[in-house]
Amino acid sequence: MSVDTKAELVESVRATLQAAQTAKRRLATAPTRVKNEALLHMADAIWARRSEILAANAADVDAAVRDGQPAARVDRLKLDEARLEQIIEGVREVEALPDPVGEEVERILRPNGLDIRKVRVPMGVIAMIYEARPNVTVDAAALAVKTGNVAVLRGGREALRSNQALVAAIHDGLRQAGLPEAAVSLVAHTDRDAVDVLIRARGLVDLAIPRGGAGLIRRVVENAAVPVIETGVGNCHVYVDRAANPEMATRIVVNAKTQRPSVCNAAETLLVHAEMAERWLPDAARALVARGVELRACPRAMDVLQRAGISAVPAQEADWETEYLDLILAVRVVDTLEDAIAHIERYGTQHSEVIVTEDEDAARVFLASVDAAAVYHNASSRFTDGFEFGFGAEIGISTQKMHARGPMGLRELTSYKYVVYGHGQVRE
Amino acid sequence: MSVDTKAELVESVRATLQAAQTAKRRLATAPTRVKNEALLHMADAIWARRSEILAANAADVDAAVRDGQPAARVDRLKLDEARLEQIIEGVREVEALPDPVGEEVERILRPNGLDIRKVRVPMGVIAMIYEARPNVTVDAAALAVKTGNVAVLRGGREALRSNQALVAAIHDGLRQAGLPEAAVSLVAHTDRDAVDVLIRARGLVDLAIPRGGAGLIRRVVENAAVPVIETGVGNCHVYVDRAANPEMATRIVVNAKTQRPSVCNAAETLLVHAEMAERWLPDAARALVARGVELRACPRAMDVLQRAGISAVPAQEADWETEYLDLILAVRVVDTLEDAIAHIERYGTQHSEVIVTEDEDAARVFLASVDAAAVYHNASSRFTDGFEFGFGAEIGISTQKMHARGPMGLRELTSYKYVVYGHGQVRE
Numbered sequence: 144m145s146v147d148t149k150a151e152l153v154e155s156v157r158a159t160l161q162a163a164q165t166a167k168r169r170l171a172t173a174p175t176r177v178k179n180e181a182l183l184h185m186a187d188a189i190w191a192r193r194s195e196i197l198a199a200n201a202a203d204v205d206a207a208v209r210d211g212q213p214a215a216r217v218d219r220l221k222l223d224e225a226r227l228e229q230i231i232e233g234v235r236e237v238e239a240l241p242d243p244v245g246e247e248v249e250r251i252l253r254p255n256g257l258d259i260r261k262v263r264v265p266m267g268v269i270a271m272i273y274e275a276r277p278n279v280t281v282d283a284a285a286l287a288v289k290t291g292n293v294a295v296l297r298g299g300r301e302a303l304r305s306n307q308a309l310v311a312a313i314h315d316g317l318r319q320a321g322l323p324e325a326a327v328s329l330v331a332h333t334d335r336d337a338v339d340v341l342i343r344a345r346g347l348v349d350l351a352i353p354r355g356g357a358g359l360i361r362r363v364v365e366n367a368a369v370p371v372i373e374t375g376v377g378n379c380h381v382y383v384d385r386a387a388n389p390e391m392a393t394r395i396v397v398n399a400k401t402q403r404p405s406v407c408n409a410a411e412t413l414l415v416h417a418e419m420a421e422r423w424l425p426d427a428a429r430a431l432v433a434r435g436v437e438l439r440a441c442p443r444a445m446d447v448l449q450r451a452g453i454s455a456v457p458a459q460e461a462d463w464e465t466e467y468l469d470l471i472l473a474v475r476v477v478d479t480l481e482d483a484i485a486h487i488e489r490y491g492t493q494h495s496e497v498i499v500t501e502d503e504d505a506a507r508v509f510l511a512s513v514d515a516a517a518v519y520h521n522a523s524s525r526f527t528d529g530f531e532f533g534f535g536a537e538i539g540i541s542t543q544k545m546h547a548r549g550p551m552g553l554r555e556l557t558s559y560k561y562v563v564y565g566h567g568q569v570r571e
Numbered sequence: 572m573s574v575d576t577k578a579e580l581v582e583s584v585r586a587t588l589q590a591a592q593t594a595k596r597r598l599a600t601a602p603t604r605v606k607n608e609a610l611l612h613m614a615d616a617i618w619a620r621r622s623e624i625l626a627a628n629a630a631d632v633d634a635a636v637r638d639g640q641p642a643a644r645v646d647r648l649k650l651d652e653a654r655l656e657q658i659i660e661g662v663r664e665v666e667a668l669p670d671p672v673g674e675e676v677e678r679i680l681r682p683n684g685l686d687i688r689k690v691r692v693p694m695g696v697i698a699m700i701y702e703a704r705p706n707v708t709v710d711a712a713a714l715a716v717k718t719g720n721v722a723v724l725r726g727g728r729e730a731l732r733s734n735q736a737l738v739a740a741i742h743d744g745l746r747q748a749g750l751p752e753a754a755v756s757l758v759a760h761t762d763r764d765a766v767d768v769l770i771r772a773r774g775l776v777d778l779a780i781p782r783g784g785a786g787l788i789r790r791v792v793e794n795a796a797v798p799v800i801e802t803g804v805g806n807c808h809v810y811v812d813r814a815a816n817p818e819m820a821t822r823i824v825v826n827a828k829t830q831r832p833s834v835c836n837a838a839e840t841l842l843v844h845a846e847m848a849e850r851w852l853p854d855a856a857r858a859l860v861a862r863g864v865e866l867r868a869c870p871r872a873m874d875v876l877q878r879a880g881i882s883a884v885p886a887q888e889a890d891w892e893t894e895y896l897d898l899i900l901a902v903r904v905v906d907t908l909e910d911a912i913a914h915i916e917r918y919g920t921q922h923s924e925v926i927v928t929e930d931e932d933a934a935r936v937f938l939a940s941v942d943a944a945a946v947y948h949n950a951s952s953r954f955t956d957g958f959e960f961g962f963g964a965e966i967g968i969s970t971q972k973m974h975a976r977g978p979m980g981l982r983e984l985t986s987y988k989y990v991v992y993g994h995g996q997v998r999e
Contacts, residue, residue, distance in 0.1 A: 522993025
């Protein structure tokens with residue numbers, strides 16, 4: 144895989160994309176039955192090749208440990224038979240989902256007799272750009288094949304050997320179903336230049352989806368010439384209104400912050416109506432601190448907490464902007480619902496925002512005014528997830544408004560076309 | 572409007588965007604009634620200010636003539652009372668359309684009792700980047716207001732005075748309905764740097780829509796850091812199959828090429844099945860030539876045409892790639908349906924593609940295999956249009972697959988959000 148010059152790298156990545164293009168029509172017109180067969184064969188092939196996949200993965204893990212990668216990152220990289228079984232189960236679940244391709248979304252009959260059908264079609268070639276976790280390789284390939292798309296995968300350097308072994312199994316499955324191997328390909332160049340080639344390749348890439356840290360996503364969005372779906376950054380808020388049920392408010396805040404703090408739909412800031420600060424915040428804060436949460440409080444919240452003997456750190460301006468992805472929660476007292484909405488408008492990332500209240504009017508104003516992919520009344524922000532929404536799959540969570548917003552399942556990997564039936568109509 | 576330095580220009584455009592942001596929530600939550608009132612007031616205000624609008628436009632037209640602009644371009648720029656009446660009528664038609672905002676697109680009831688509603692919402696701030704025609708200013712403003720979006724308009728230099736006068740009338744209308752003037756603003760800097768500021772303004776622009784020539788669109792797509800919908804380029808084909816009805820084939824080809832050759836859904840290449848070349852092409856070619864069409868023929872078509880005494884120019888490779896937007900038609904003989912599909916796959920721009928045939932199987936293969944926004948069986952490509960599709964409005968024709976494909980009406984200017992109603996649910 145040595146690449147002598149940048150020109151050779153560009154040529155190599157573009158050759159992969161050209162090959163992907165040749166598979167596009169085959170995948171787009173493949174019957175559901177054939178795509179499902181490919182998925183089942185892929186699942187079987189991953190299991191059949193498990194010893195070589197685990198050996199490749201062990202080599203990746205060894206290298207990551209030698210490189211001094213943090214333990215959490217090494218853990219995300221690591222595969223074992225149990226994790227492989229989960230990955231395979233995921234492929235089988237995708238197989239069982241309905242195929243969105245070919246679905247007639249709308250039909251328009253025009254006065255001139257034209258019969259216009261709006262029909263779901265694949266996007267075409269989707270470039271997935273992601274970081275260390277090898278399970279994304281199989282997930283993305285399965286979702287792409289199911290939706291008749293061609294996947295060009297560019298995973299992280301640390302997982303290259305694992306990804307190559309997994310893609311070999313995926314190719315087995317495609318071949319056994321009579322589909323071209325080029326339907327799923329792995330870009331083996333793991334330096335950044337390869338990403339640049341992918342995201343500049345107008346006409347060869349129909350959609351790029353970056354999944355990973357904020358740095359990767361910003362870089363893709365700012366440099367892409369192909370359409371991109373931005374995913375992932377979530378600075379989510381829970382607003383506890385003056386009419387909140389206190390017990391429910393505590394349960395929701397604790398869940399939104401602590402159930403899995405490292406993910407994008409976890410809460411990062413608690414906004415508390417002033418009337419609830421005295422009578423509710425101390426109890427909620429104790430429940431949070433008991434679960435290891437560090438509180439970063441505005442001066443008014445600090446005052447309440449100190450009087451209750453609960454330790455907290457004074458919040459800085461940066462705390463309102465930060466997606467901690469950790470057991471840290473910023474806390475701010477607000478005087479009105481409007482102040483809560485204005486705070487979210489200023490600092491939020493349009494991901495998932497929660498109001499806890501028994502006041503239906505306050506809820507209605509919050510849900511209508513807050514601009515986010517998902518707005519919740521009396522439920523945890525942690526539900527923003529393709530599986531929790533019942534999509535049966537998830538390729539990521541979009542934080543942009545174009546095309547797809549919030550959890551993206553199979554349908555979000557499709558476009559549409561208008562199929563128009565006439566009997567000789569011309570335009571006057 | 573003199574700008575001393577690039578830094579001042581950047582600051583000025585960003586100040587416009589910041590002001591647009593302040594109007595976003597007001598527009599997003601404005602009731603349909605208020606938005607419709609604003610549209611009716613806008614229509615009245617344009618008429619009330621007609622003498623100042625026409626005076627401003629006369630100054631633009633004089634300057635364009637002095638600059639030696641081509642007559643067609645000057646004509647597109649020119650307004651008179653009749654054209655103003657058409658523009659006003661367009662605003663009234665948008666007023667009469669249903670409001671897509673707030674529409675519940677889907678409802679998901681989850682086993683845990685979560686009630687998830689997928690609801691249409693505005694995109695937010697839409698930057699429209701377009702060239703000389705001042706009617707686009709009013710169209711875009713009306714469609715944006717109707718859909719609760721904020722419009723930042725960057726028209727062409729030649730139309731600046733006209734656009735300023737029109738936007739003054741639009742502001743009257745907004746004010747009279749109690750909506751903020753910042754809902755529609757005009758970027759008065761007409762150099763390219765202003766476009767760059769708009770398309771790089773992540774967090775301030777939710778969507779950019781370039782409308783104009785291929786150069787403008789490419790420049791926006793390649794340099795944007797905000798989401799873009801690519802519009803407009805159409806290298807459209809009519810394929811006359813061996814089983815085509817000859818009379819219908821001629822009618823469709825003549826219409827697709829000559830009814831309005833300057834637009835993106837006009838045909839640029841005729842593909843003829845070899846069996847139809849001898850028995851149909853000469854008649855069709857005579858009908859085209861009679862309407863002033865220049866034919867650029869492949870060697871096999873050339874042979875047929877020459878034997879029939881019809882003059883044509885030998886086609887070069889570039890002819891298959893060119894969107895003429897003129898009374899020129901490339902003509903190629905193909906041996907099979909598959910060859911026609913392969914030609915379109917190679918040279919098409921995924922806009923509008925036509926098959927003329929009485930063979931249902933051939934039609935089915937063509938419609939399924941050709942990847943374009945609109946695929947037609949036995950009808951003219953000229954129908955790819957928001958009005959012809961019954962949308963009642965059109966902001967442009969998308970040639971990308973993400974978000975919107977083909978004609979874009981009101982719905983295509985919206986996104987959605989998930990409004991989730993709970994009763995204290997947390998994630999296990």
